[in-house]
Amino acid sequence: MIRFENVGLRYGMGQEVLKDLSFHIPPRSFQFLTGPSGAGKTTLIRLLFLSLKPTRGLIRVFGRDISTIAPREFPALRRRIGVVFQDFRLLDHLTTYENVALPLRVLGRTDADYRHDVVELLRWVGLGDRINAFPPVLSGGEKQRVAIARALITQPEVLLADEPTGNVDPPLARRLLRLFLELNRLGTAVVIATHDIGLMDQVDARRLVIADGRVEVSE
Numbered sequence: 247m248i249r250f251e252n253v254g255l256r257y258g259m260g261q262e263v264l265k266d267l268s269f270h271i272p273p274r275s276f277q278f279l280t281g282p283s284g285a286g287k288t289t290l291i292r293l294l295f296l297s298l299k300p301t302r303g304l305i306r307v308f309g310r311d312i313s314t315i316a317p318r319e320f321p322a323l324r325r326r327i328g329v330v331f332q333d334f335r336l337l338d339h340l341t342t343y344e345n346v347a348l349p350l351r352v353l354g355r356t357d358a359d360y361r362h363d364v365v366e367l368l369r370w371v372g373l374g375d376r377i378n379a380f381p382p383v384l385s386g387g388e389k390q391r392v393a394i395a396r397a398l399i400t401q402p403e404v405l406l407a408d409e410p411t412g413n414v415d416p417p418l419a420r421r422l423l424r425l426f427l428e429l430n431r432l433g434t435a436v437v438i439a440t441h442d443i444g445l446m447d448q449v450d451a452r453r454l455v456i457a458d459g460r461v462e463v464s465e
Contacts, residue, residue, distance in 0.1 A: 247307075247435055249271075252302070253268070254301050255289065264460075268461075271404065273435055277436070277452040277454055278446050279456065287441075290461070295324065296323060296327070297324075325349075325353075325402075326402055327404045327405075329397055330390075334392070334393045336392055342392050349400050350363075370425075371391040371395050373392065386414060387415070394407070407436070411440065412440070419445055
């Protein structure tokens with residue numbers, strides 16, 4: 247589904263921050279991306295989401311070499327990849343419902359087309375009673391679940407989550423993990439970037455360990 251072969255990344259003329267990355271994300275798989283703070287997890291998430299291009303090496307996404315893809319085609323590819331950012335990136339002037347529905351509005355769908363799907367998804371993530379709330383009045387855990395729902399509403403083939411439990415307490419972290427596992431059971435490949443060893447120990451899953459700019463795969 248996503249394959250890296252000898253990928254390197256540097257900014258400007260500096261040293262490579264990521265180097266010789268070779269790994270793949272299989273369809274319907276579940277894996278953690280881990281490593282110490284500052285190791286490059288967020289940068290690697292951005293490469294996976296196609297918001298950064300590598301300095302060298304080959305990245306294939308859904309069977310296509312990204313170096314041969316025209317810029318106008320990238321938005322369509324990104325719509326097949328859901329992403330949950332560390333800072334949520336919710337729009338404060340939109341309600342919970344409107345934030346989740348935004349990707350569908352961008353695609354030109356009407357409220358009548360998607361309202362049922364958005365409401366059902368918000369109920370699934372435990373926010374059925376917060377549909378009309380605005381982000382400033384939501385807790386950190388609620389904002390996190392809105393961001394997750396927004397990433398899921400387009401039914402992505404891959405979900406990337408950058409430290410999705412970093413701002414919540416342990417019980418909610420376990421609840422979010424169950425949501426990701428259920429999503430994976432339904433067929434979505436999931437990549438969770440985290441440094442939370444306790445969270446990872448709850449699941450027998452593949453680990454992509456990043457250190458010194460390189461990735462090692464632990465099955």
